[in-house]
Each structure stands twice: as C-alpha cells, then as structure tokens.
Amino acid sequence: MPEVIYALDSNKKFTEHEKLGHNRWHPEIPPVATVKPGDDFRVDCREWFDGAIKNDDSAEDILNAPLLTVHTLSGPFRVEGAQPGDLLVLDILDVGPIPQEEGPLAGQGWGYTGVFSKHNGGSFLVDQFPDAYKAVWEFRGQTATSRHIPHVSFEGIIHPGIIGTAPSAELLAKWNKREGDLIATDPHRVPPLALPPEADHAVLGSLPKDQWQRVGSEAGRTAPPRENGGNQDIKNLSKGTRIFYPVYVDGANFSVGDLHFSQGDGEITFCGGIEMGGFIDLHVDLIKGGMETYGVAENAIFMPGRVDPQYSEWLAFSGTSVTLDGEQRYLDSHLSYQRACLHAIEYLTKFGYSPEQAYLLLGAAPIEGRLSGVVDIPNSCSTVYIPTAIFDFDVRPSADGPFQIDPGIGAPRAADNPNAG
Template structure:
C-alpha cells in the first residue's frame, strides 16, 4: 500500500489550525517539506536576497496531523523512517541572526551540492550527508499563533542533529489530537547550528507515529539508533571557551575556531563560521567547577580532503 503524502504547509503553531489529516497510532505518513526559506532561495540566489526574505514565508512546516485518542498528558512518538534527498542546499549568514551576529553583519550565502554520501561544502571540504528534520513539534496549549522559530516543551524547532533515520522522538501532548507538524530539513548540521543555518534543503521525510497513553514526560526526549554517527574518525580539532557565562563561553569557543581556521588554513572567515554551523560540535565540557565553566567546540578532521587542512 502506498504511503500517503502530506503537502499542506503552515507557518505557525496554533491548536486552532485545521488538521491536514487524521491518523491512528501506528500510521505512517510521508511529508513533502520545503527548505527554511520556503523555496525562495534558489541555486542562483545572491547573498543580498537573505536580507529580503519575508518573515511570513520562513520556516514552513508540513501538517498538522491529528492523532486519534491523543489527550494532554499522553506522548506521541515520531519514528523517523526515511529521508529522500534532494540535490543541493544553502547555508547563509543572515544579518542580526546567529551566535556571532555582532561579528558578522553582512549577508553571505553558500550553495552546496550533495549526494547520498557527502555534502560538497567547498573544494577541499566534504561533510557526511546526515539528513534530519530540524523542526518536529506539537501544538502548544496556549491559544493563538506561535512562531516556528523557538523550541518549546512540546517540540518545535529543536535542531537536534541526531534525529536521523532510525531515531525516535517522543513529544508530550498538550492539546487534544496533538497536532504534529514537521519541517526544516537539513542535509547536515553541526551541534548548535551556530551561524543560524545548516545546509538547508527541500526533502521528503517519512515517519511512523505512535500514541503512548499517559506518558507524562515534561519535554522532548529521543532515542538514537546504534551506528547513527558513522563518520570516519580521524580525530578532532577542539577549541574552548572558559568563563562564568555559558553563552559567552560558547561564543568564545566558536570565535577561537574561526580564528584558527582563518589563520592556520587561510579560510575566509565567513566560510569558517558557516563551516562551524554545518559540521562542528558544540558541547559543555564542565559545568561543576564554579565559578567558571568550559564549553568545547569540536571540528572533525575527517571532513577535510587535504592533509594540510587535517593538520591545522
């Protein structure tokens, strides 16, 4: 039997939105998902177009789906069955957006071709193709229209890079039917998505949805399948940020990495920042030795094709 495809798009979370489909526990649906620009960025787009993207068109999500018998206090499981790749994606530095928005004030755009193996980010940089949906969420209990951009306790724009094929995300239901939507597909992304964008791309995603009665979880949780991170491990270049503020530490660690890539590899700073967003891994290394904490930023050496880049 053919799997039904959901094409309906919307641009906010709102429990008054009419459902695109009604499902039962165990049903599988395929979602036809646009990229984060709503299709406005093309292969031929120029960086300046990033400053003119209408907010009303951004971050479209596909759905919502009404789960029969779902009530507040239940849990909806989203098992990610498959992602069907496109051919290209984009990464942008958008003025006023991103972890280092004060450092990078001009628009910048990178178009990347990809296949089922790799994202060809630059001449000497190939990042493993690792597709996932950045936004998976249910409708919040609070009335009105809610932006897609911030994540919430019922899911949304989580941007968790480990929500790949074979993983399962569990979301707490806040309203009758749950009202599940999925969007924001990425060809690859680093932990933190620090510049504000990953390799944004149009893609179809297939998921099986299950209802768990009285699950009573406070916020999203997920299972990651064994072998989900299959990058060839050649080690990492790691920079750190140390101080009493985790946000400042994160900024310092990323700035340090950009500086290293720029000075040691001759990489354009904008490219280095974007690379941090699509391939890096931002982690808290220490949060107990007050008054200072340590944030580490990992760059996998395996993405670099040349030995000179791997040695930086």
C-alpha cells in the same frame, strides 16, 4: 514506500497547494490528515523559505530573506486516540532531499547555509559577523560539497529541524506572556529578544480566512524551541530516531518541516544547517498517560538513530566565559561556546579560509558541541569538535606550519546592506 499523506508539488508555491500547511503554532489550526497508532506514512516538506533562496553566487537573497513567512510546516497531523497527557511516539523511518529531482528549489540536488544580517535575524556570532553571507552545497548521495567552501566534503546527518505538537490555549498564552515580558525589557533591541505574534504573514492551514487575523495575532512564531518541541535543530534526529513528544490537545496535531541535509551543533549561523526541502517517513504510536508516567511534562526525549558518519579523529577547540574585551562572566555557557567557535574560526583562517567561510563551515558540517565544564566558578568551559576527515588536507598543527589552500571564489556577501552600521 509508505503512503504519502501530505504531498507537495515542486512547481507550486507552498501556499498554492490544496492541502495547506502552516507557519505558526495554534491549537485551532485544523489537521490536514489523520493517522492511527501503528501507521507508517510519508510527508513532503518544503524548504523553510519556500524557494526564496537561490542556487547562485550572491547573498542578496539571504540579506532580504522573508523571516515573517517562516517556517513552512507540513501538518498538522491528527493522531487518532491521542489525548492531553499522552506521549506521542514518532519513529523517523527515513528522511532525505526531494527524490529524483534537480531544479531551482533547495532540496532538488542542493541546499544552502546562510549567515543572517544583524538587521534580519542575526546569528550566534552576530557581533563578529553582522553581514549576510551564503554558501551553496551540492549533494552527491549522502555527501555535501560546496564551491564556496573548497577542500571539504562530509556525509550529511539528514534530519528535520522542526517537529512539534500543537500547544493548548493555556500553553500558548504562557508562551506569549513570558516572551512578551522579555521583549519589554529592551523593545528596540536589534536583533530582537524574541518574536511576538504577527498576523499579516501567518499561514493557518484550512482555518476559515475570516479567523486568520484573530488566530494569527495569538499564534506562536515557529522560530524558537518550546515545551512542544518545535525548532530544536537537533542534528541527531535522523533516520532511526525515536522521539517522545508531550501531547497538549486532542489528536496531538503534530507538524514537521525545516529539513537539513547536515548541521553543526548549535546551528550557529542561524540559517546554519544545510537547508533543503525533501521527505520524511514516520511511524506513529502513543503511550497513554505517558507524560505523568515518565515525568515528561514538557520537552521531548529521544533515542538517536545510528546513521551518523563514523569519524575517528577530531580537532577540538575550547572556550571560557570571558568576553573578547576581557570581562569575566559567571558560568555563561552561551558565551563560552561562542569563544570556542571563534577559536576554531581563527584557526581555520591560518590555512587560507576567510573567517566567513570558516563560520559557514562550522554551521553546516557535523561538528560536535559540548558543555565541558559548568561547575568550576567563575568559568564555564565549552568545546567544539571538528572531524579532521572532512578536509582534503592535513588540518592538524605541525612543525611544518599550516597548509595553504586556494579559497576559491569565497562565500558570497550581500553587497548592499542599507541597514548596516
């Protein structure tokens, strides 16, 4: 096993550890450890809400999820010799749940998927699903099943939702300017258009506490993907993947976290992967001057691993850029993917699933999402591919009509949403 350079004790809160990680992006956050090019090492990661979500049959914890505290990132890790303009090369050697543990933390043999309330983050289909729902998944080896979504099981494509390098001060200022300008176009929107810096709940590693208010008021929130990588939620960044990240500061200062046991393309319920804590084994290297040499001035490029489950048959649903009210939009791929997802959800309800169960399933299972047409004006076309083998019944259309499942206890819904309406 590679050397553990960042360890987490499941009996302690994230913020109680001597080596403290962080939940914001800022160039002044000090590294927790230093590695050299050519090193292999292991990093422990905590589930993104640090244990706030429980293995139970209630969605009240999803309704009240503390979004200001996320994400609990492990790092930053300094890479010896890394300089701005280099490419950081990360190989994912292994990644998985918390080893040999069962308990109350996500990753200790279980994980969860959540649909967020419109008034606490929302989701990709927030207008159709404004309330909070949850599904808990149990792990058996590489396979996930859920008491909240019966008759399905699938192998997880385990991956980190977040890996990113530290931004330079100039890049951070660019983020804050453009996202602030976007917020100003509709400052009272629910959900908000973007998340501005927020100092009160910032965790900034070993930075001196008298600097936390200043740095926290500048630091980038970890919710969106940006030039440095960050919260890209790419399900194929699994074991065997090689990723090339741009370096913006001396040492690169990369961080990792937000592990998922599985996820559908797009993580459409917002908390759409199967969230968990666990470990990740990495190999690190550098390509000196690689950003200019390969034209990678922003955003990572990667070579996916080869551990995806092998599905041979899919049921695919398409959608176009026309709203539910019949309004034509011009090549709106976001809308066309929403419509494809809604078509898949409606189809699955014909077999006995509730819409919420079907939505949670699309967020968690290894569905494939594709931009299938982006040139045929005025309609963009997107498609959603569902592997038929994840069901224990025949989900294909037939002359006999849809098989009727027992939906079981269903997906828990938050009973009291005082902000709903």
